[in-house]
Amino acid sequence: MWDFILLVLRAAIPAGTPLLFGTLGEVTAERSGVLNLGVEGMMIVGAVTAFGVTQSTGNIWLGVAAAALVGGILALVHAFASITLRVNQVVSGLALTMLGLGLSGLVGKRYIGMPPRTRFAPLAVPGLSDLPIIGPLFFRYDPLVYLAIALVPVLWFILYKTRWGITLRSVGESPATADALGVNVFRVRYLAVFFGGLMAGVGGAYLSVVYTTAWIEGMTAGAGWIVIALTIFAMWDPVRALLGAYLFGGVRVLQYRLQPLGISPNLLNMLPFIFTILVLLVSAGEAMRKRIGAPEALMQPYMREER
Amino acid sequence: MSDQTGSDVAVAMHGIVKRFPGVLANDHVSFEARFGEVHALLGENGAGKTTLMNILYGIYRPDEGEIYIKGRRVTIRSPRDAIRLGIGMVHQQYRLVSTHTVVENVILGLPGNFFFPDRAARRKLEEFSEKYGLHVDPEARIWQLSSGEQQRVEIIKALYRGAEILILDEPTSMLTPGEIDELLGVIRRMAAEGHTVIFITHKLDEVFDISDRVTVLRQGKVVATLETARTDKPSLARLMVGREVLFRLEKRPASVGQTVLRVEGLHALNDRGLPAVRNVSFAIAAGEILGIAGVAGNGQRELVEALVGLRPSTQGRVFIKEQEVTHQPPRTLIERGVCYIPGERLIGLVPSLSVAENLILRNYCQAPFTQGAFLNYGAINEYADHLVAQYSVATPSLKTPVKLLSGGNIQRVILARETCRAPTLLVAAHPTSGLDVGATEYIRQLLLAQRDQGTAVLLVSEDLEEVLQLSDRIAVMFEGQIMGILPADQADLETIGLMMAGAKKMSVPEVV
Numbered sequence: 001m002w003d004f005i006l007l008v009l010r011a012a013i014p015a016g017t018p019l020l021f022g023t024l025g026e027v028t029a030e031r032s033g034v035l036n037l038g039v040e041g042m043m044i045v046g047a048v049t050a051f052g053v054t055q056s057t058g059n060i061w062l063g064v065a066a067a068a069l070v071g072g073i074l075a076l077v078h079a080f081a082s083i084t085l086r087v088n089q090v091v092s093g094l095a096l097t098m099l100g101l102g103l104s105g106l107v108g109k110r111y112i113g114m115p116p117r118t119r120f121a122p123l124a125v126p127g128l129s130d131l132p133i134i135g136p137l138f139f140r141y142d143p144l145v146y147l148a149i150a151l152v153p154v155l156w157f158i159l160y161k162t163r164w165g166i167t168l169r170s171v172g173e174s175p176a177t178a179d180a181l182g183v184n185v186f187r188v189r190y191l192a193v194f195f196g197g198l199m200a201g202v203g204g205a206y207l208s209v210v211y212t213t214a215w216i217e218g219m220t221a222g223a224g225w226i227v228i229a230l231t232i233f234a235m236w237d238p239v240r241a242l243l244g245a246y247l248f249g250g251v252r253v254l255q256y257r258l259q260p261l262g263i264s265p266n267l268l269n270m271l272p273f274i275f276t277i278l279v280l281l282v283s284a285g286e287a288m289r290k291r292i293g294a295p296e297a298l299m300q301p302y303m304r305e306e307r
Numbered sequence: 308m309s310d311q312t313g314s315d316v317a318v319a320m321h322g323i324v325k326r327f328p329g330v331l332a333n334d335h336v337s338f339e340a341r342f343g344e345v346h347a348l349l350g351e352n353g354a355g356k357t358t359l360m361n362i363l364y365g366i367y368r369p370d371e372g373e374i375y376i377k378g379r380r381v382t383i384r385s386p387r388d389a390i391r392l393g394i395g396m397v398h399q400q401y402r403l404v405s406t407h408t409v410v411e412n413v414i415l416g417l418p419g420n421f422f423f424p425d426r427a428a429r430r431k432l433e434e435f436s437e438k439y440g441l442h443v444d445p446e447a448r449i450w451q452l453s454s455g456e457q458q459r460v461e462i463i464k465a466l467y468r469g470a471e472i473l474i475l476d477e478p479t480s481m482l483t484p485g486e487i488d489e490l491l492g493v494i495r496r497m498a499a500e501g502h503t504v505i506f507i508t509h510k511l512d513e514v515f516d517i518s519d520r521v522t523v524l525r526q527g528k529v530v531a532t533l534e535t536a537r538t539d540k541p542s543l544a545r546l547m548v549g550r551e552v553l554f555r556l557e558k559r560p561a562s563v564g565q566t567v568l569r570v571e572g573l574h575a576l577n578d579r580g581l582p583a584v585r586n587v588s589f590a591i592a593a594g595e596i597l598g599i600a601g602v603a604g605n606g607q608r609e610l611v612e613a614l615v616g617l618r619p620s621t622q623g624r625v626f627i628k629e630q631e632v633t634h635q636p637p638r639t640l641i642e643r644g645v646c647y648i649p650g651e652r653l654i655g656l657v658p659s660l661s662v663a664e665n666l667i668l669r670n671y672c673q674a675p676f677t678q679g680a681f682l683n684y685g686a687i688n689e690y691a692d693h694l695v696a697q698y699s700v701a702t703p704s705l706k707t708p709v710k711l712l713s714g715g716n717i718q719r720v721i722l723a724r725e726t727c728r729a730p731t732l733l734v735a736a737h738p739t740s741g742l743d744v745g746a747t748e749y750i751r752q753l754l755l756a757q758r759d760q761g762t763a764v765l766l767v768s769e770d771l772e773e774v775l776q777l778s779d780r781i782a783v784m785f786e787g788q789i790m791g792i793l794p795a796d797q798a799d800l801e802t803i804g805l806m807m808a809g810a811k812k813m814s815v816p817e818v819v
Contacts, residue, residue, distance in 0.1 A: 163414070166407070166411050166415055170411075180364075180396070181390070182386050296406070
């Protein structure tokens, strides 16, 4: 039993890492007031880009960087539609997901079934990785796992302890206030959405070049939607995003492990969304909303001359 | 005044034109304010005061015209430009991030240490609070602060950015009398230091309380700029409205009929679930106005909402024409002839629906406006046309969304819809708050006309003068209870004021 738990925990962290990247990005975008439902699309395009670039250059880091860039560019499409043209953010985000799924299928045809040219060696932290139990559990992963973990405190610090953070949160809470104080609302939102795209791209890359080391059509399999749910579950906070991502990573692992015991994977698949609904219920009250709720101006396009 | 570009002129705006769809908001407006003066910008709602100042603050771009700051021609593209030129603005609806702390709000958008919170910023903030008597806890979150405190944060924000020219857009509209006195003190101190304060208002008294000069706007045009000391209230009112204004209303003696509304021991909770209305009992008869006075937040809102069916009552009973209506939904009350004019205007309307559609919201489901599943727009427009004319609503067309109308016209749309069918009970909450002199006068007369034709009127207002002028009897609420009900001829400001403070509890004589 103990072995089983350890096994699940160990597998949960890599399984949760793409979710964590995506969620950190979406938390940033939503904190600026822009909901991007295109995460699924950006992730899968990131996945195929990373796989393609890695195959042709033989360098995983280049693949990851290219995925980030492509994810960011796709996010800018959403940014242009929702920030500049003030299109409904839900519509624009859904369109981006559709676009990404189609595009990745088209581009990825030639990579189907291709064996990977290279893969990451686990990065064993010297000294610590040999500890019993703790060693394998915490200190023997690929570098991207550590990168994701490192991003959590960095993002938390920026959000709550720096001027960038206050500006970002103010734009998401009350763009008119920020504008009246000379903050460029449009630039802040563009940057936040772009960052969200970068992160979704890296998350997708992790799936294709690290986690599965293969390109499979539709391989994100709803990870982008879990990211959206996680953002709410994490109440727009990077630290809770970390916990949530590993929790749902663990749930994904359990799906396969528990199937032989007669527990339906569909049931477990639902869990992230049930949690999300619970969070929405809890944060519905006025006082709770002020403390942990969604940014006030989420999904509201900003226009200065509106009367 | 076009060629005066003396060195004491802080702001000069020449020939400003601003058009909105269907409205000419500013029509070749010229305006000038000097260093160290408090300059009132007076005008009715919709006269273009706020638009003009939003242009100065870079929120709107003018279609025509020139702006000079300290004698230098400038183009203000955004609030950032305005701030750099030393202009600060406190909007009527505060621009604050309600979930953030005071310091976070104050330093938002400023360059400075990357890391935050930084001690230098906090120290500077405290210095400012001290210097101008603007006391507020830097660590408090905005939503925890009162309206007056929030305004202080707004003023600190502007001063912190080095504002020499400070625009205050109707700064007293959300304040208690005590807070207003404090604000006026702060303004005097700032002017004495050489700041220019532009004070937007539609209240004549305030012009005389605080300003050195006053510019009057009417329908987008400047009517006059005067030394405040050399003018008087009636002439300013005439300039602002364009005709003589009655400061006293003609009020005929009430001809009281049968009891329409009877409330027995009513209790209700506020939004936070705390008792807000406690054991309230009163009655109103046909043809009389019962005024409810009280400081805001003493249960008036909850009482009104409970009476019109928008808030559940926890105890007590309500009767309309001796039929019990406790716990009945709004629809039933509407059928019994209860009409409601809510305190917050946009609650009574659907802002993006047209004037015509808003006018039939009460009876859209009755003939002739509806035919089977369809709306009969012919009948609707004819009906709306008639009401717009009768209540003189100034609107570009029947299809204009109501949110584009000025406050006074929005209120007329509500009144038209609610009163055109001779209601049995009219509940009016703050019907004239935020309205200019002309609209206020019109609405007060309309309430009296309703009374004279036999409607029972419940008037809730924070404007004591209004309550005293209109009511036949006056009830005072304090902490959810009625402190006493006085006939209007026995009520004077002093007695009512004491009761509002909870100091005097009269035995409640059950009249009617």
